[in-house]
Amino acid sequence: MAEATNEAELLKEKANNFFKEKDYENAIKYYTEALELNPSNAIYYSNRSLAYLRTECYGYALADATKALEVDKNYIKGYYRRATSNMALGKFKAALKDYETVVRVRPNDKDARMKYQECNKIVKQKAFERAIASDDKKKSVVDSLDIESMTIEDDYVGPKLEDGKVTLQFMKDMMDWFKDQKKLHRKCAYQILVQVKDVLSKLPSLVEITIKETEKITICGDTHGQYYDLLNIFELNGLPSETNPYLFNGDFVDRGSFSVEVILTLFGFKLLYPDHFHLLRGNHETDNMNQMYGFEGEVKAKYTAQMFQLFSEVFQWLPLAQCINSKVLVMHGGLFSEDGVTLEDLRKIDRNRQPPDSGPMCDLLWSDPQPQNGRSVSKRGVSCQFGPDVTQRFLEQNKLDYIVRSHEVKAQGYEVTHSEKCITVFSAPNYCDQMGNKGAYIHLRGSDLKPEFHQFTAVPHPNVKPMAYANTLMQLGMM
Numbered sequence: 011m012a013e014a015t016n017e018a019e020l021l022k023e024k025a026n027n028f029f030k031e032k033d034y035e036n037a038i039k040y041y042t043e044a045l046e047l048n049p050s051n052a053i054y055y056s057n058r059s060l061a062y063l064r065t066e067c068y069g070y071a072l073a074d075a076t077k078a079l080e081v082d083k084n085y086i087k088g089y090y091r092r093a094t095s096n097m098a099l100g101k102f103k104a105a106l107k108d109y110e111t112v113v114r115v116r117p118n119d120k121d122a123r124m125k126y127q128e129c130n131k132i133v134k135q136k137a138f139e140r141a142i143a144s145d146d147k148k149k150s151v152v153d154s155l156d157i158e159s160m161t162i163e164d165d166y167v168g169p170k171l172e173d174g175k176v177t178l179q180f181m182k183d184m185m186d187w188f189k190d191q192k193k194l195h196r197k198c199a200y201q202i203l204v205q206v207k208d209v210l211s212k213l214p215s216l217v218e219i220t221i222k223e224t225e226k227i228t229i230c231g232d233t234h235g236q237y238y239d240l241l242n243i244f245e246l247n248g249l250p251s252e253t254n255p256y257l258f259n260g261d262f263v264d265r266g267s268f269s270v271e272v273i274l275t276l277f278g279f280k281l282l283y284p285d286h287f288h289l290l291r292g293n294h295e296t297d298n299m300n301q302m303y304g305f306e307g308e309v310k311a312k313y314t315a316q317m318f319q320l321f322s323e324v325f326q327w328l329p330l331a332q333c334i335n336s337k338v339l340v341m342h343g344g345l346f347s348e349d350g351v352t353l354e355d356l357r358k359i360d361r362n363r364q365p366p367d368s369g370p371m372c373d374l375l376w377s378d379p380q381p382q383n384g385r386s387v388s389k390r391g392v393s394c395q396f397g398p399d400v401t402q403r404f405l406e407q408n409k410l411d412y413i414v415r416s417h418e419v420k421a422q423g424y425e426v427t428h429s430e431k432c433i434t435v436f437s438a439p440n441y442c443d444q445m446g447n448k449g450a451y452i453h454l455r456g457s458d459l460k461p462e463f464h465q466f467t468a469v470p471h472p473n474v475k476p477m478a479y480a481n482t483l484m485q486l487g488m489m
Contacts, residue, residue, distance in 0.1 A: 069391030231416030235266025260292020260342030291328035307479030423450025440468035
């Protein structure tokens with residue numbers, strides 16, 4: 011017994027070292043081995059919980075934190091971990107309860123008190139929002155804007171829309187302006203948002219396009235506020251145009267601290283080439299995520315709370331999936347918690363809302379593939395994980411060849427699984443300045459729809475750290 015305990019401690023130390031090196035997968039592996047030898051050690055569960063938090067496996071992190079507390083209900087770090095996991099999942103009331111426990115036990119812990127107060131503020135704000143949200147449809151921010159009367163000051167020398175319209179020259183000027191870390195005038199930002207809301211609201215929830223034999227489309231995955239890497243994609247692959255169409259597959263914002271620049275650039279191209287530049291919603295184009303992971307804070311810092319409300323409205327109109335040549339289905343997350351979902355079901359989704367906690371809309375934004383058959387509980391704590399058999403049945407029922415999804419960091423920027431029927435593409439290289447991954451995009455040609463992968467590495471960006479605008483609760487501490 012003592013020998014197993016000693017060996018477990020050595021494995022924990024090994025895991026801790028991997029953790030310090032930011033190699034979270036190996037850290038998780040060795041914490042797991044330590045737990046196999048000594049399953050009654052709360053510290054091992056707590057440490058693995060933190061490693062899961064760093065890899066965004068919030069469901070697993072929550073389960074480990076809970077297990078740590080089952081093993082030792084006085085282990086205070088367990089409450090911290092569980093609160094952080096619940097915060098990450100937008101379960102603010104549950105998080106508040108655990109922060110209360112920490113503050114009660116450690117009244118002099120400044121960090122705990124700050125997190126408790128911050129969480130309490132969010133819970134109260136949510137309650138207030140529910141109280142004032144009347145049954146009739148909330149008035150749009152657009153109704154309260156008077157864009158015409160907004161004046162552009164004489165000392166503003168940045169890009170302006172021409173007669174209120176986005177042009178290619180405006181896009182080039184705006185990208186250069188952003189590159190120099192300058193801010194687009196709020197009038198121009200509002201013009202783009204109001205116009206793009208109108209364009210997106212006319213689209214179906216499932217967009218269907220045809221690319222001709224001689225044409226190709228470029229599919230990009232998550233960009234997460236990494237503006238300088240987005241510019242690099244356009245440098246490598248050419249600017250969007252009617253002959254160089256793009257599809258960006260969600261998670262444009264949050265984490266990276268240039269999310270405003272990314273999203274205004276993408277929305278600008280959507281206005282310039284509405285039929286050749288496509289955007290799908292990701293799980294981060296939602297209020298809960300934006301509140302935690304930086305986009306709301308960034309918009310408020312660079313513009314106003316009112317502008318964030320308008321972004322929120324626009325995000326609700328982003329389509330949820332895209333079908334190419336009736337053969338390839340693209341969505342941000344993945345397939346569904348139950349069999350039998352058809353393309354017709356996707357067409358019928360009422361998407362103009364915050365996503366529900368379950369059902370097809372939630373799955374499209376949140377689910378992940380797994381190597382084994384069947385379905386299992388999600389590592390993220392939302393939706394599910396689906397196996398190769400689930401993919402095969404869905405494709406057969408809907409007469410599709412394969413699916414393309416994003417939503418997960420991949421070391422090579424992409425991954426092909428489920429007998430080449432499920433492709434993941436991720437376009438934020440060296441994600442959060444720490445994962446060391448490549449980014450990738452995919453070319454699909456109309457002639458054969460065979461995916462061609464193109465990898466790229468991160469480029470330097472100005473010295474603004476990722477998560478600079480994130481909620482303080484997400485700036486995770488405590489090993």
